[in-house]
Amino acid sequence: MALEEKNSTMERSSIFEETGPEKVPWASSPEYLHVSMKAGLNQEDAQFLHEISKDEQNKIFHKVDWRLCPMLAVLYLISHLDRANIGNAKIEGLEKTLNMTGTDYNVALMVFFIPYVLCEIPSNMLLSRFSKPSVYMGVLILCWGIVMTCMGVVQSFGGLCVTRFLLGFFEAGFFPGAIYLVGQWYPPERTQFRMALFYCASAASGAFSGLLAAGIAKMNGVGNYEGWRWIFIIEGIATVFMGVAVFWLLPDSPEHAAGRWLTHDEARFLRLNHIVTRGMATKKKVNPDGKKERVKWSLFGQVAKDWQIYLQAMIFASNAVPNYGLKFTMPQILKNMGFTSTNAQLMTAPPYACGAISALLSALLADRYTWRMPFIAGAQALLIIAYAILFAKAEAIKDNVALCYFAVHVACVGIYPILPGCNAWTINNLAGPEKRAVGIATMICIGNLGGIVGSFIYQERESPRYPTGFGTSLSFAAAGMLCAFTLEYLFWKINSKNAEKTEDEWRAIYTEGQLEKMGDRSPLFKYHL
Template structure:
């Protein structure tokens, strides 16, 4: 359902052990020499051999990226924990000041994602660039603990968004360097599991750190920023030494030359079958206005962005406000911090389970729509019962659990697509704008009912269901239409250049439902 586009070559690749000479020819058509094609095919016929190589990568790349993703979400969302520890009163914030501070983060975050990834590709060692980003936002996070007014807080939130902007697309870039497209979804689900865990750890850490209130003359909320910021700085050093960069640089350390060659050739093969960039006279990739126009007029990207937003708006709205919602139930600040952890842990489990099931059944739509339906149930309960929240504590707390279980499975299915250049970046940028919306829907003057917050979250979840079902129906219809023609018939009718120019309109493409 996510809109992953599969060519006939990709389908053959997934059935590699039985592809024979035709598969060898496809290897060579992707730009490999005959020697390289024969070497790669020797791995294709031995799935266990492939798995052993990818398991090596899993143990070194995935835990590191998941830990860094956890840290990034911890640092952007701990402002919600700081709020109930006295942040607003200390900085004389009133009205929508808190919402403005939340939203400022997303302005550079959305605008700088693509430029940051362009800069990342200039580095021989991506771990160096990623370490610099993490170090910078760790310093900014630490300095957030010493700001003296609202303006200082806004400035630190802006720079936090600026430096965090490059991490997620950089992580996706790294995953794409190590894994073929059909092995990325579960690895990406680990990121969203880490995002859910960050909410749980944020509450647990905040409850403990807040006990440092008064130490060194600093309030408890300041120590939350300082301690977690310093931990991020330490993680930057770990990233520098431990984050794998590329198969070539891992030879002799934990990969053999043969294993590295397999990973490199797989990368060349899978990317070689995709549309190649147009080069200018100097040999550099040429910007194509026609491609940009094609992206802007691509109906499915807007529907996919709505599916993305059905996660982003409720997710950020809840993440920035959950400690306050639970505190409104009548709990103390420290108790409220602790009670945020269990719902997030359930969200982490749901992200992993739904991803495994989606991979098992190779069908994403049911798991996305089921998650969105859970959001509708959760926010319907909160919308109707939050006004008398102290009289409905068990029911409202249960609804928070249901909301977390529904939020985290959506993005792994929506975002587990192959790299598609401008289109994929455009969809992610539009989807991340949901963070700005999520920053403004929970207004303090509407506490504890939060009709705008709960109502908007409910509406975006409903819009996500409509978008998901529409995409599923249209993709299924297009696939059925294209199945009427064989690959040989299509290639006799169109040249290779014509098929590449068509992009996803090509009859060779098959949408992964």
């Protein structure tokens, strides 16, 4: 039976080559054993994979789904809830209590992103060296939960900035780590939908944040604390409990799950399938003396010179700038429409719900057709339309409430499909777990600079029109669309050029060691479109 759906050609890593112009049920074909052995598997392991039916594979991956995806989704929800709830606290009196004026609020938003951007790459390097990612991730979440709770008792603007800085420091490792874990458990054609499942949590966090804040704010005066303080305290305590739970509930690897919630054969399938579809084993490499290899610092050079990282980072930023800007400011935008603080909190929920649905639907279609670009560029086009409406009509927002509220919905529908597609596209086109870990973290690091931009584009003095905010978001969406088209063209062109020679002809030019060292620059590597 097939390792992929019947009548589809397997998208393969650096060791793979199309078997011909016609599509074949790849894993059912005799060539599959040959290709599996080229991936480094012995004949016994290759035969084992060959005999796993499609239905059995689906059951195995569904087992992983139930263990990994809900946990990542909840954690992602909490991370976005904790970084964006400052927008809810703002309209409940945060600025007045802490005597904040001018751009103080924007500075508090920006401070989060300084450590968040700087620590993503080293954090993912550390994670890739951990045999149990649950321990590393659990410590991070526990620490940022404590910081979040402390944010509820700060007495000055300086104290708020310190806690926001520490929040960014500890949250930095979660997002790239979650993407890395998805790439370790799933083959390329199964990644985007799984990422979308926990990306939906980002949209859900926006909806849940407003609903939760509206309820918590009613605690105003309890314990002589204002309502905005209770927003931070209660959500921080919830994060602490989740951090403790991560130590036991977050899956580490197929090897650790074997004999527990996976059978030994199921764990073996996941490990071998990862080698075949990704071209590298999940086990840590060791020197001849049995010690783990040190970090290869040359990876930084490889990643720094990889042009696709920068194009993907711009696509990521086409989400980050509009997303963070809107997430931090949406309650205020809705309040500008004439709604009370409570109603503005509640009315943030429908747009985010639409964003969650759009992320899932686009991911299902992208995985179904194994094609990322149309669903990324389509989402960016919706962002352009939404911000064009807001840019033109927000000056008289109280006279255009229905149209502007509709545009906010369209913006959310456009925002949330971009990141699952961007990250799936990146992770599927980097060969080897170490480069994948550093590459995805670098892309996210550069892209998240958009968070700093998003922190400053909505100036209170420009309310309610916000020309800088809406105009900048529109520009980044357009630039991201151009990068998506460029990346698609370059991948297609390189694949076409490499296909001009057969695998045997390329192997006559390069040694096995040279091809292995090239990684995703190998002429035998097929870029995923």
